Amino acid sequence: MFSADVLNRFDLNGPRYTSYPTADRFTATFQAEDYARALQTMQHRRASLYVHVPFCRSLCHYCACNKIISKSTTVANEYLVTLTQETALISDTVPELPIAQLAFGGGTPNFLTIEQLSRLMADLSSKFELLGEREQSIELDPRYLDAAYVSALPAMGFNRVSYGVQDFDERVQTLIHRSQSFEQTAQAVRAARDSGIPSISFDLVYGLPIQSRETFAATLERTLSLEPDRLALFNYAHIPERFKAQRRIPTHTLPTIELRTELFLYATERLVDAGYVAIGLDHFAKPSDSLAQALSAGTLRRNFQGYSTHQSTDLIGLGVSAISNLNGVFSQNSPQLDVYRERIESGEFATVRGFALTHDDQVRAAVIEQIMCMGSVNWAAIAQVFAIDCETYFSAERKALAQFVAEGIVTLDDSQLVVTPRGRLLLRAVAMVFDAHLPLKREQTITFSRIA
Numbered sequence: 001m002f003s004a005d006v007l008n009r010f011d012l013n014g015p016r017y018t019s020y021p022t023a024d025r026f027t028a029t030f031q032a033e034d035y036a037r038a039l040q041t042m043q044h045r046r047a048s049l050y051v052h053v054p055f056c057r058s059l060c061h062y063c064a065c066n067k068i069i070s071k072s073t074t075v076a077n078e079y080l081v082t083l084t085q086e087t088a089l090i091s092d093t094v095p096e097l098p099i100a101q102l103a104f105g106g107g108t109p110n111f112l113t114i115e116q117l118s119r120l121m122a123d124l125s126s127k128f129e130l131l132g133e134r135e136q137s138i139e140l141d142p143r144y145l146d147a148a149y150v151s152a153l154p155a156m157g158f159n160r161v162s163y164g165v166q167d168f169d170e171r172v173q174t175l176i177h178r179s180q181s182f183e184q185t186a187q188a189v190r191a192a193r194d195s196g197i198p199s200i201s202f203d204l205v206y207g208l209p210i211q212s213r214e215t216f217a218a219t220l221e222r223t224l225s226l227e228p229d230r231l232a233l234f235n236y237a238h239i240p241e242r243f244k245a246q247r248r249i250p251t252h253t254l255p256t257i258e259l260r261t262e263l264f265l266y267a268t269e270r271l272v273d274a275g276y277v278a279i280g281l282d283h284f285a286k287p288s289d290s291l292a293q294a295l296s297a298g299t300l301r302r303n304f305q306g307y308s309t310h311q312s313t314d315l316i317g318l319g320v321s322a323i324s325n326l327n328g329v330f331s332q333n334s335p336q337l338d339v340y341r342e343r344i345e346s347g348e349f350a351t352v353r354g355f356a357l358t359h360d361d362q363v364r365a366a367v368i369e370q371i372m373c374m375g376s377v378n379w380a381a382i383a384q385v386f387a388i389d390c391e392t393y394f395s396a397e398r399k400a401l402a403q404f405v406a407e408g409i410v411t412l413d414d415s416q417l418v419v420t421p422r423g424r425l426l427l428r429a430v431a432m433v434f435d436a437h438l439p440l441k442r443e444q445t446i447t448f449s450r451i452a
């Protein structure tokens with residue numbers, strides 16, 4: 001365990017590096033025509049699709065996602081029409097692109113009715129070549145779910161479900177405005193198992209109001225009793241000046257940095273003790289899960305959905321605020337529903353900002369991805385791929401890492417950089433050493449959101 005002084009000196013709250021550069025570096029100089037050009041020249045290789053469903057039925061006060069609160073299902077019908085127009089624009093540019101991974105996130109994807117979801121799937125099948133062995137996942141809110149909904153998913157190709165849990169403690173749930181009984185979650189898990197869905201994942205959040213070691217330990221025990229295949233343990237970042245919903249959470253109810261660290265370390269120890277494998281920054285998986293297998297095979301990847309087993313580097317994001325990453329560029333759709341709709345209806349992509357990676361960005365992206373996924377960097381492999389001399393190229397970074405070596409956070413020699421087991425807590429801080437965009441003014445960007 002590090003002292004409070006060490007934890008305060010090294011930045012625990014750095015970016016989660018689901019991309020490099022991080023999304024706050026995207027600029028408005030990158031526009032729709034740049035995205036169209038990147039699509040036109042992309043190789044016809046396996047890609048991933050992400051579909052953003054922005055609607056939620058009620059507002060969680062910790063939320064940092066791009067969402068629209070609504071109770072109407074007609075808004076979803078209108079949204080599906082626009083999504084269909086967007087998929088047409090893409091398939092006109094790259095016809096029948098093979099898709100190896102398809103993910104639905106939000107918002108709340110199960111805001112869509114089964115009929116709406118199946119219509120959307122039919123549209124995607126007609127525009128892309130959805131590969132038979134693809135991984136297909138959906139984030140589900142157990143509060144608005146029944147067994148009939150879950151049982152309809154496998155026929156549409158879904159083989160992974162992710163349930164938002166956050167915390168089972170009722171007092172915590174009241175303060176974050178998300179009442180979700182243990183029984184609701186347990187029923188959702190049973191429904192997925194009964195339907196033959198092979199992989200169930202939970203999202204938990206630590207750092208929420210009035211969480212204590214005791215309350216979080218109880219949440220973990222209840223979680224373990226349901227035996228999820230994967231677990232994500234997100235760190236709540238309170239940024240009320242940026243996320244309006246968070247203003248309803250009184251700051252004085254939040255755990256201190258020392259307590260948050262204790263919660264994370266306790267949870268890690270308990271989950272590993274229960275047989276889960278710690279994956280990168282904040283994920284855990286059963287040894288039989290493909291994420292754990294990818295970790296041991298050295299093939300784990302990082303993208304906007306977190307950790308991934310897929311080697312495909314091209315990601316196409318569909319929907320309001322969605323981010324695409326392909327052919328060396330990032331492109332983000334407008335986060336405003338009316339702007340997104342107008343742009344797509346007028347026959348152009350809804351890009352409002354993005355980023356074209358330089359060679360240096362690509363080198364650093366590879367180093368940071370290795371740190372976040374494997375907790376190590378093999379200098380010879382980086383040197384070979386990018387034709388650089390790592391010792392010279394990263395001489396400033398190697399100097400900066402001396403303090404990390406002194407504190408036992410990493411070991412460093414001419415062949416590799418390795419994050420120590422106790423240094424895992426500071427993975428983001430190690431990655432930040434290689435972030436060339438950090439000296440520019442950065443707001444605190446870390447959130448539990450998958451698109452941060």
Ligand code: SF4
Nearest residue numbers: 056059060063065107
């Ligand atoms: S946390 Fe999830 S369910 Fe809650 S408002 Fe945000 S996106 Fe919707």
